[in-house]
Amino acid sequence: MKTSSVKLKSQLRHESEKCCLESCSNDDPEEEPPGKRSMSDDPEEEPPGKAAAIRYRFFGDIPDGVWNNWKWQFRNRVTRVEQLTQFIPLSAEEQAQLRLVTMRYPLAVTPYYLSLINPDDPDDPIRKQAIPSTVEMTMGSMGAEDPLDEKKDTVVPGLIHRYPDRVLLVLTDICPVLCRHCTRKREWRNGGWVRSPAEVEAMLAYISQHKAIRDVIISGGDPLTLSTPHLEYIISRIRGIKHVEIIRIGTRFPVVLPQRIDNELCSMLAKYGPIWLNTHFNHVREITPEAAAACDRLLRSGIPVNNQSVLLRGINDSVEAQTELCHGLLKIKVRPYYLFQCDEVQGTEHLRTPVEVGIKIIEGMRGHTSGLAIPTFVIDLPQGGGKVPLQPDYVLAQTEGELMLRNYEGRIFHYRNPAKPAYPELPAEMLCPASSATVSPPQENRVPVRVRRSSKCV
Ligand code: SF4
Numbered sequence: 001m002k003t004s005s006v007k008l009k010s011q012l013r014h015e016s017e018k019c020c021l022e023s024c025s026n027d028d029p030e031e032e033p034p035g036k037r038s039m040s041d042d043p044e045e046e047p048p049g050k051a052a053a054i055r056y057r058f059f060g061d062i063p064d065g066v067w068n069n070w071k072w073q074f075r076n077r078v079t080r081v082e083q084l085t086q087f088i089p090l091s092a093e094e095q096a097q098l099r100l101v102t103m104r105y106p107l108a109v110t111p112y113y114l115s116l117i118n119p120d121d122p123d124d125p126i127r128k129q130a131i132p133s134t135v136e137m138t139m140g141s142m143g144a145e146d147p148l149d150e151k152k153d154t155v156v157p158g159l160i161h162r163y164p165d166r167v168l169l170v171l172t173d174i175c176p177v178l179c180r181h182c183t184r185k186r187e188w189r190n191g192g193w194v195r196s197p198a199e200v201e202a203m204l205a206y207i208s209q210h211k212a213i214r215d216v217i218i219s220g221g222d223p224l225t226l227s228t229p230h231l232e233y234i235i236s237r238i239r240g241i242k243h244v245e246i247i248r249i250g251t252r253f254p255v256v257l258p259q260r261i262d263n264e265l266c267s268m269l270a271k272y273g274p275i276w277l278n279t280h281f282n283h284v285r286e287i288t289p290e291a292a293a294a295c296d297r298l299l300r301s302g303i304p305v306n307n308q309s310v311l312l313r314g315i316n317d318s319v320e321a322q323t324e325l326c327h328g329l330l331k332i333k334v335r336p337y338y339l340f341q342c343d344e345v346q347g348t349e350h351l352r353t354p355v356e357v358g359i360k361i362i363e364g365m366r367g368h369t370s371g372l373a374i375p376t377f378v379i380d381l382p383q384g385g386g387k388v389p390l391q392p393d394y395v396l397a398q399t400e401g402e403l404m405l406r407n408y409e410g411r412i413f414h415y416r417n418p419a420k421p422a423y424p425e426l427p428a429e430m431l432c433p434a435s436s437a438t439v440s441p442p443q444e445n446r447v448p449v450r451v452r453r454s455s456k457c458v
Contacts, residue, residue: 263297
């Protein structure tokens with residue numbers, strides 16, 4: 001294979017952004033700078049598929065051992081437009097414009113996630129999620145900085161208490177990739193922070209004092225940017241609070257840096273279950289062998305993995321794109337959980353779709369694929385109103401005794417609505433007998449009721 005070389009080392013060894021990896025030192029002898037290959041015109045050198053195009057072209061000489069080291073990936077994130085031009089063709093004018101955009105909305109993308117982009121396709125669905133666009137600024141007046149009004153429900157710094165039984169811990173604003181559609185884009189300008197020990201103690205004290213809290217969601221930024229020991233300290237303290245039943249982790253690492261989901265992390269999480277992990281795949285091309293292996297490691301450690309995707313214009317806003325995504329998720333045993341309407345965040349308007357698009361997508365999936373593959377489409381209401389599910393309307397008319405319904409094919413059915421109970425309610429002891437028996441009905445019911453052993457009873 002013929003290749004020519006370019007020097008990318010200096011561009012990729014950025015240290016400008018604060019890193020929260022306590023053990024993120026630069027002295028690992030295994031670690032090599034990213035590869036020195038340049039873009040080649042030789043058609044023989046094209047990879048078989050579009051995915052991994054950039055790894056093939058630019059990181060081909062990085063040994064797998066280094067490429068799969070998540071700390072190397074994290075440290076070598078592309079954060080400047082000058083670096084980006086090594087991988088993605090950008091005119092001088094585009095570069096100048098993107099520099100302006102990144103002054104307001106910074107850029108960060110891991111070599112791994114970058115490698116999934118087809119650099120020759122300006123409409124690549126992964127590129128649109130990770131690479132800045134001038135429309136972030138030109139449409140930047142639309143929307144709000146904090147549309148969900150999270151500040152209003154912040155009870156101590158980093159702890160949002162909106163619903164009675166749940167709290168959200170925001171431990172850091174650092175993420176491996178800065179997604180262009182992020183709801184917390186407002187945090188990016190703050191330069192990378194991690195909650196101090198005193199702030200964490202205040203959050204833990206609040207949770208301890210509020211016995212209604214049974215569900216703690218650890219989010220960010222991305223909480224898995226913290227080192228595993230740091231994360232273990234916080235998770236173990238939460239698990240020590242008796243009224244907390246479940247812990248949830250919101251993370252995009254399985255998608256943008258799956259190497260982070262290593263055995264050390266999985267073994268640690270396995271100790272503090274039940275822990276549920278919600279991740280964020282938006283396109284089927286993100287479901288790579290590496291991402292599938294990361295989800296598999298989590299599942300084998302007893303951590304269920306759900307997916308919360310965001311509906312994004314030009315990325316996944318069709319029935320086909322969502323069906324492919326959800327089928328791909330089921331194949332790796334990840335449950336499609338939510339499809340979010342993209343929040344009204346400043347700098348994301350170009351990625352938002354009309355609400356009808358989401359409803360049409362759900363309608364186009366219902367009946368054509370398993371219900372297991374269909375996420376719940378939700379709007380997270382502004383001003384902290386919470387999530388509202390939206391469904392196609394299948395009820396055409398309703399009277400007291402009947403509903404007129406349409407099915408997924410548009411055929412119309414009449415359904416008798418049993419508005420009043422057919423029988424008086426049975427006493428509880430009759431609902432789960434030791435064996436089949438004929439029991440006496442209440443006096444007013446003259447029809448003998450045959451009660452069978454139910455599979456739910458055994
Ligand atoms: S990983 Fe989540 S929190 Fe981080 S930038 Fe992406 S959407 Fe925002």
